[in-house]
Amino acid sequence: MTSLTLVRRIKARPAIVFDAITTAEGIAQWWGPDEGPVLLAETDVRVGGRYRVRFRKLDGTEHESSGVYLELVRPERVVMSWRWASGGADPGESRVEIALRAIPEGTELTFTHSQLHDEESRRSHEGGWAGALQKLEARFANQT
Amino acid sequence: MVKYQRQLDRTFAALVDPTRRAILAQLERKEGASVSELAEPFRIKLPAVMKHLDVLADAGLVTRSKAGRTVTVRLRAQPMREAMEWLRRYERFWSSRLDRLGRYAEGKEAAARSEKG
Numbered sequence: 001m002t003s004l005t006l007v008r009r010i011k012a013r014p015a016i017v018f019d020a021i022t023t024a025e026g027i028a029q030w031w032g033p034d035e036g037p038v039l040l041a042e043t044d045v046r047v048g049g050r051y052r053v054r055f056r057k058l059d060g061t062e063h064e065s066s067g068v069y070l071e072l073v074r075p076e077r078v079v080m081s082w083r084w085a086s087g088g089a090d091p092g093e094s095r096v097e098i099a100l101r102a103i104p105e106g107t108e109l110t111f112t113h114s115q116l117h118d119e120e121s122r123r124s125h126e127g128g129w130a131g132a133l134q135k136l137e138a139r140f141a142n143q144t
Numbered sequence: 145m146v147k148y149q150r151q152l153d154r155t156f157a158a159l160v161d162p163t164r165r166a167i168l169a170q171l172e173r174k175e176g177a178s179v180s181e182l183a184e185p186f187r188i189k190l191p192a193v194m195k196h197l198d199v200l201a202d203a204g205l206v207t208r209s210k211a212g213r214t215v216t217v218r219l220r221a222q223p224m225r226e227a228m229e230w231l232r233r234y235e236r237f238w239s240s241r242l243d244r245l246g247r248y249a250e251g252k253e254a255a256a257r258s259e260k261g
Contacts, residue, residue, distance in 0.1 A: 004231060004234060004235050004238070006235070006238055006239060006242055008242050008243075008245075008246055010245075010246040010249050010250060011250045011253060012246075012249035012250050012252060012253035013253060016249050016252045016253050016256065017245070017249045019252075020245055020248055020252065021245065026248065029244070029245075029248040030241060030244035030245040030247075030248045031241065032241075033237050033240050033241055034240065106250075106253065107249075109242070109245075111238060111242060113234065113238060116231070116234065
């Protein structure tokens with residue numbers, strides 16, 4: 001329920017996309033959500049290895065996220081845990097999964113951020129939704 | 145902001161449970177229902193339904209009003225709207241990043257091709 005999936009078609013081969021996602025050099029080019037700079041990017045690209053990225057947004061606020069690589073299959077798949085390192089209350093850990101599939105024009109990237117708000121959401125995917133609940137579900141595809 | 149976050153936590157925690165979602169779905173179909181009406185479709189006892197209603201009420205998703213011996217439960221839409229807005233913000237956040245990732249990778253691809261000549 002609390003997960004979202006986005007799909008992108010990219011005119012680049014999967015290995016190039018994979019490296020853009022997993023190398024510090026690549027991350028520095030896109031990780032920020034706006035044109036603000038990435039201040040720090042560290043990756044230890046092996047299962048169990050950690051990554052840490054700090055960026056500054058155009059509004060001047062700085063944010064850091066970090067986690068552990070859970071699965072790495074170059075150039076097809078990256079799964080990592082995700083945690084905001086913020087000053088306030090612990091927002092908990094979520095999971096980011098990126099699947100790369102070779103297509104004639106390059107790569108189809110499927111991005112899923114799941115367990116966004118509650119680990120328990122994994123256990124509760126059943127029917128019986130209506131109205132607003134259905135809209136929620138349609139917009140943010142179920143995790144498997 | 146912290147208060148807002150706590151409200152979201154409660155909303156999502158309330159929505160995690162399938163029985164509670166089914167109760168909300170029932171309330172969406174009709175304008176207010178009694179506790180026993182709500183309990184009807186479930187193979188669980190009334191006290192269990194009451195507990196679910198407590199969680200939903202704490203999350204601000206439903207209100208309960210008592211008239212005589214009947215408690216009427218109604219849906220409150222605001223916390224649900226906030227939860228959906230929160231998820232939409234997350235979607236926008238990732239959407240702009242993936243666009244940047246795509247542009248960067250496409251630049252790399254073009255560079256790799258021109259190197260090969």
